[in-house]
Every structure is written in structure tokens, then in C-alpha cells.
Amino acid sequence: MTWRAALPALLVLVATACGGTPETARGTLVVSVFGYAADRVEEAVVTPFERQTGIDVVLETGGNADRLSKLRANRTAPTVDVVLMSDLYAAMGEKEGLFDTLDPARLPNLADAHAFARNPRGYGPAYTYALLGIAYRTDRLAAAPTLDRLGAAPYQGQVALPGTAVSAGVPFLLALAQAYGSGPADVEAAFRALARLEPGVLTFYNRSTELASLLDRGEVVMAPSLDIFAVDLVERGRPIAWTPPDFGRYLITNRVELVKGSPNRAMGERFIDYLLSRPVQERAATAFHDKPVNRTARLPPALTRVSGAAAADPIGAGFRPIDLDFVMRHHHAWIQRFAREIAG
Missing domain, CATH: 3.40.190.10 (Periplasmic binding protein-like II)
Structure with a gap:
């Protein structure tokens, strides 16, 4: 954000x-x-x-x-x-x-x-x-990626995911909960999804500048990301695009x-x-x-x-703010759990 x-x-x-x-x-x-x-x-x-x-x-x-x-x-x-x-x-x-x-x-x-x-x-x-979506290499993917492609076999070791402490981390966690659980509050389902994805992840990035560098060098093919961090790369003519998610649209x-x-x-x-x-x-x-x-x-x-269109009207494009009261109650515990069960 x-x-x-x-x-x-x-x-x-x-x-x-x-x-x-x-x-x-x-x-x-x-x-x-x-x-x-x-x-x-x-x-x-x-x-x-x-x-x-x-x-x-x-x-x-x-x-x-x-x-x-x-x-x-x-x-x-x-x-x-x-x-x-x-x-x-x-x-x-x-x-x-x-x-x-x-x-x-x-x-x-x-x-x-x-x-x-x-x-x-x-x-x-x-x-x-800023909006949560997926940044990806247009020279490596013929079509915009969806959530299920993050763990697909052809891209093992070429995916980066946000850690819970980085700006995209919380909305991505809520999006996983919505996609694989009963809704954005079903964080247990989100952590199970992260555990399934973890073997194919190159890195869990902790800074958005780190992700931009990985995408620019081609070490990462796709990564959940805020849209703002793709703009510089696109302006420089790099083969990068960003797509709204199919798994829960959140704005911060x-x-x-x-x-x-x-x-x-x-x-x-x-x-x-x-x-x-x-x-x-x-x-x-x-x-x-x-x-x-x-x-x-x-x-x-x-x-x-x-x-x-979300650049002018995010609500009209289906994006919603995250529930800050819910996140504040659990954020510290999520960071600790992520470090213990996923990144560790």
C-alpha cells in the first residue's frame, strides 16, 4: 500500500x-x-x-x-x-x-x-x-495466470509469494482463505494452502523491491503482488504485466x-x-x-x-478494503505462525 x-x-x-x-x-x-x-x-x-x-x-x-x-x-x-x-x-x-x-x-x-x-x-x-493481483512475465506465460497456476508443475521453483509482513502479505492470505476456505476469515484454510504451495516456491519475498528485481531478471515467472510495483517495470518496457486475481480482490x-x-x-x-x-x-x-x-x-x-479500469474505480472493478479490525486482532499471531510453519 x-x-x-x-x-x-x-x-x-x-x-x-x-x-x-x-x-x-x-x-x-x-x-x-x-x-x-x-x-x-x-x-x-x-x-x-x-x-x-x-x-x-x-x-x-x-x-x-x-x-x-x-x-x-x-x-x-x-x-x-x-x-x-x-x-x-x-x-x-x-x-x-x-x-x-x-x-x-x-x-x-x-x-x-x-x-x-x-x-x-x-x-x-x-x-x-494499491490492489492485490498477480505480476507475471509475459514472455513466459501465454495468458494471465490464475491462483491454481501458482503451484502448477511447469512453474515449480519459479514462483515468489509475499511474506506476511510485506504489504501484499495480508491481502494474499485473505485471498487464499476466500479461495480455499469458507471466506476471508478462514485463515486455517489459507495456511493449509500455503503449506501446499511452499515446495514450489523460490522465495517468500519480504520487500517489494526484491520481487521487482526477481521478475526483471526472469528468476520468477509470477508472483502475487500489489499493482503499483509493476508500473516501473512496465514503463521501462520489460515483459511484465499485472492481472487482477480470480481469488478475492482486495485493496489496501x-x-x-x-x-x-x-x-x-x-x-x-x-x-x-x-x-x-x-x-x-x-x-x-x-x-x-x-x-x-x-x-x-x-x-x-x-x-x-x-x-x-480499477485504477480509476476499484470498487466498480470488484475490489474491497480489507477488514482492518479483524486483521489487527490476528496479525502478530499470523506473522509468528508463518515464520514457524511456512518460511521456517
């Missing part, structure tokens, strides 16, 4: 001072982003915000887990104001009281967002999303959250609304392939080339 998770580019903003009117506000926002594409995030999103508002932005980088741990450690004296995180880790922070609810009146651009992007609990909205999002206790709420909400605006959503889609949640945003051709 992400926005990349790799999901998906994630930012954390810290504001330390604010003065004047909204048009001439002065202050500093510390922005923490995923390391992936951080330079493009700065160019396409952060620098224009600085020019538009007069607010200085300092970037930080880090993964979801590390940044959530930092928020926990600093909950009594927050050092950041706004956090961009994958939906699962953002939901954890919401549950733990690390984030604050937002005033919809200060987020006019939220009205243009897809319904799935709006947070039903009033916390930070999604600003981008990246959310932008206001840190509870931030002394710079006004600047934080201003950035959140800016991130949802059409111009910013379009620049992000072009610069680092974040699919817009703003329904009025125009899509670059690369996104529709990879994801088809």
Missing part, C-alpha cells in the same frame, strides 16, 4: 511554529516518508507545498513499524504532527490513541474522494491505494493522520487537505504511481495500462 509499502511513499510531518494568516503561514513541518521514492515525493509534493504556503518542510524516512514505535515512545511529547502510513499501521495507531480526529470543514478536498478513502471513525483519510490504502497532541494542528490539517487536492494527486500519480483517491484527478496512461 505505500502510498507505497513498500505501498506503496509515506510521509510524516512535524510542525513547530505557525504564525500569520493561512496564506502567509510560517513554520516548519518535519515530513517522514518511506525511503522508496522519497526524492520524487519531495519534488512533486513537498516543494510545491513549501512554495504555496511558506511553510518549511524537513523530510524523514522510515518504515511503518519503526515510525509507529517512535510515535508510541513520544506519545506524551510528540515530535511529529502528521503521519502517512499504510492502513493497517494507521489503524493500530488510531486504536492506541496516537492520532486525532479531523474537522471535515477544514478538508474541503475530502468531498472529492472515493467513499472508501473516508475514515468512518473521523481519523485520517486514505490518500492513495495509505492514510494521512494527524498526531494527537500536535501543537500545529492548523498546519497539519492544511497539509492533509493539500495532499487530497486534484493537482497534488495528479503529480503524485505521475511522479511515483500513487493512484489518486480524488475522483476528479486525471490518471497517467501507465496506471491504466497496468491496472485497467
